[in-house]
Amino acid sequence: MRLASKGGISFREAQAFRLLRLRKRVRQFLKYRPGCPKTVLLIVGCQRSGTTMLHHVLRKDLDTVTFDEVSPLSDPRDPQRLRWKEPGEVARIITACRAPLVVTKPLVESQDLGPWRQVLPDVRVVWMFRHFRDVARSNLAFFGRDNGFRDLEPILAGDGSDWRYQNLDTDIVATIRELHADGLTPEDAAALFWYARNSLYFSNRMDRDHDVALCRYEDLTGCPRMVVPSLYNWLERPFPGPSLLGDVVGKYVGQGRALALSSGVETVCADLEQRLLREPRLASC
Secondary structure: OOOOOOOOOOHHHHHHHHHHHHHHHHHHHHHHHOOOOEEEEEEEOOOOOOHHHHHHHHHHOOOOEOOOOOOOOOOOOOOOOOOOOOHHEEEEEEOOOOOOOOEEOOHHHHHHHHHHHHHHHOOOOOOOOOOHHHHHHHHHHOOOOHHHHHHHHHHOOOOOOOOOOOOOHHHHHHHHHHHHHHHOHHHHHHHHHHHHHHHHHHHHOOOOOEEEEEEEEEHHOOOOHHHHHHHHHHHHOOOHHHHHHOOOOOOOOOOOOOOOHHHHHHHHHHHHHHHHHHOOOOOOO
């Protein structure tokens, strides 16, 4: 079953997903009880960083329940249905699942996972990151040429109600405002949003948290037979086998490396990427 692209999947692939969901439901109904002991994995980071690919890999595990960005956990009051419901309601839904591993992808909650980590059982967090040029290219190709500017607007305005601004360090905001004042291209804006989101890994002290693992997209796509078993080992769960890895491809790695960025944006993004690369992570190629 291949990972769905922006254009969707074929009828045959859709049927394969339905069959997988049926197999999982039957297996979990027979093997586990509602409310069984479980680990809850939160896959977070900046959009277009490989979070969907990792989520897709884990969805193929017969002992997982997976929640997409828009799911029963979504708050219906949010126009895009990306924000989560209240922590207690999220905990109720997840706790009732018949699976020992629950996988979620709350990207727009990456800036503050504390409320959910307090109420969910055995929470682990994977922070995905990817080269800033590749993320910027993918962002603009997927969401449109103006998306980087749209993402920066709440940061520049200091809008505390918007997830893009929440919990950002004041120095990071000041840097973004300074670079914005010099004028930005769409590519610069998208790269600066990468900078803002990935800065949270350090400002939220995730680098000091044993329940948080760092995973690099280039490692996942280049060495899946190392990275995914390493993830399962960290989760203290048996690795189901290489059948999970069939859809992991690296054809998009490096497609944004020729992206032109202003010197200031290039410098702050490259410095942050080097800081991330110095951190321990699940596995490296």
